[in-house]
Amino acid sequence: MEAFVLHRLSLSHQISSDPQLVPLVYILTAHWLARLRMHAPLLGLYLEVAKARDQLQPLHITLLLRVLTQADPSSDLHKIIAGLVNIAIHHKLELDTHVYRGVLEHRATDHNIAFLVEKHMRAHGFMPNLAHSRAFVRIFGEGGRKAQASRYWRRIAAGKFYGKVPSYIYKKDFQSMALEDYIKAFGHARQAEKFLKYLIRRSARPMEGDETSTNSNAPGLSGGSDIKPSVWVQVVRVAAKDPRSPTDRLLSLLEQGREHTSRSKFRTATFIVIKSLLRRQQFRAAAPLLEDVMLDNELFDTAELTVAVEALTMLDQADVAFQLLLKCQERAASPNASAGQSPARIETQTVNTFMIALLRTGRPDAVFYVWDTMPRVLRTTTWHGGDDEVTAP
Known part of the structure; x- marks a missing residue:
């Protein structure tokens, strides 16, 4: 109720006669609207703020951004934050280091807002600190x-x-x-591979002369033994997303990490490659990889389970995929489940992916069966929305 009252007050003409009061009402209203996730009225409030931008002081923009960066992300919130930073740029309003950090660390912030923050920093001669740089x-x-x-x-x-x-x-x-x-x-697999090789090669050779004194304390220049397997996994991810990366090169990159990483990290990378091969319809190439990771099916997380179910189905092993879902459900419901091990949960996205794969392989009969038994057997319900939505046949 307070939010509605404040919102109506902020839009009324009763406070417009006092220029000092207007921004304060806007800030208080924004606080309640953001807290209650009322993003549509919040966008309307921003439009009023934009009209009164000549009355705004640095403190007003600072408080508005602090309030908004505590709210849950949304497309409307993204527009509002970007708009407020733009107002600060064009009206040369200063922002402090805490506001910069709050904006950069908010989940609604993308590279477009980051560009605006960067522009504002340069305009005011502000040098980013570590937190800002890391967020960038x-x-x-x-x-x-x-x-x-x-x-x-x-x-x-x-x-x-x-x-x-x-x-x-x-x-x-x-x-x-x-x-x-x-x-x-990195948008290209070759770029990512080349960069990783550079890091390894650079760390493998001894530093000389001025390089030693200059870079001995450079924090980001890891030694070869200090480059964690997760960095290699990220390179695999870039290669898997690059449609120009040949399948044999992708498989070779995966194999290179087998002896240099843990089984867990290798399994993560393998599933990334399997998913890429499925999108490329390279099912035969995915088969041996899937056979390997299926040995660890008790350790699958939900994302890995989803990819495994899709791959099994596309390889004409839908029955095996369904049995895998049943086993995961039994493990999740078992009171004897290991406390240190969190079994994969069967989420609606997992079942939707399974049903879509069944349709693609010409098994509409199985889709009917899964649809009917899903709530009772798999303890989940249909999911509505998203790119992979499945509707009742």
Whole structure:
């Protein structure tokens, strides 16, 4: 009720006579609308804020962005955050380091908003700190913006960011996660492979002269033994997504990691390749890989289970796929399940994928059976929405 009252008040003309009061009402209204996930009225409020932009002070934009970056992400929220940063740019309103970080770490932020934040920082002579730089690597990596992701990754590697270099930046986990996010930006498999080989080659040779004194403390330049298998998995992921990557090259890249990574990481990479082969309709190439990972079926997570069920069905082993689902359901319901091991949950997406594969292989009869028995046998219900939606036959 408070949100509706504030929203109506913010749209009324009763407060327009007091320019100092208007932004404060907007901020309070935005807080309640964001908290209650009322994104449509929130977008309407933003339009009113945009009209009153000449009355806004840096503090007003700062508070609005802080309020909004605590809300759940949505397409409307994305537009509002981008719009507010744009207002700050065009009206030369300063933002502080906490606002930058809040915006960059919010789940609604994509590379377009990151570009705006970067532009605002440059306009005000602001040097990103480690948290900002790390967020830029992640956002630009996910957005496929290799040049921008590379710039910030190299700044982290050289310690060229505002503030002290913390000790945790030298740890494997931090370095590997930053590398993985950077590699996500690679659009071509050859680029990702070449970069990984560069890292290994560079770390394998001894540093000389000025290079030793200059880069001995560069946090992002891992040694070969310090490059975690998860980085290799990310390279496999890039290659699997690249339609120009030949199948034999993809399989070769996968095989290269067999002896240098754990069974768990290798299984993750194998499922990435299997999924890629299914999309390419290279079913025969996927068969031996699937046979290998099926030995670990008790360790599958939900995503791996979904790919396995689809692959089995497309390889004319729908009965095996259904038995796998039943076994997973039994393990999940068993009171004897290992406390340290979390069995795969059969989610609606898993069953939908199974039914779609059955349709593609000419088994509509099986689709009817799965549809009818799903709630009782698999303890799940139909899922509505998304690209792979299945409707009742």
